Amino acid sequence: MSLESRITELESRLAFQDDTIQALNDELVEQQRRIERLQLQLAHLARRLEEAQGTLGQAQDEAPPPHY
Template identity: 40%
Template sequence: MSILEADIEQLQMKVAFQEDTIESLNQALIEQQKQIDSLQFAFKRLDSKVSAIEPSNMASEKEEAPPPHY
């Protein structure tokens, strides 16, 4: 086999390896996006639940009288 054929074969192997790597990275990216979407949905749901909680009947710090030692 000539040097040219060996170089071509080596390049073909590198391209095949790169295509496999790109596909693996793409699959990882897809999974991460699914996780992000799921977390965003959960966060929005949690945010709406927290917003729906009625405020407590405790006075705010501004409404409270200062402690007696002041």
């Protein structure tokens, strides 16, 4: 294998690796966005659950109506 063909092969591999690294980086960025969005949704649901439990707790604390 000549020096020129070896260099051409290395350049080809480097270009392929650069493309692969960029694709992986793009996917990683998108995955991080999804994780952040899911964390926000989870925090929102946790707040709603706490509010619902607070409302339920208040309703249970009330005495039953006099006709019982």
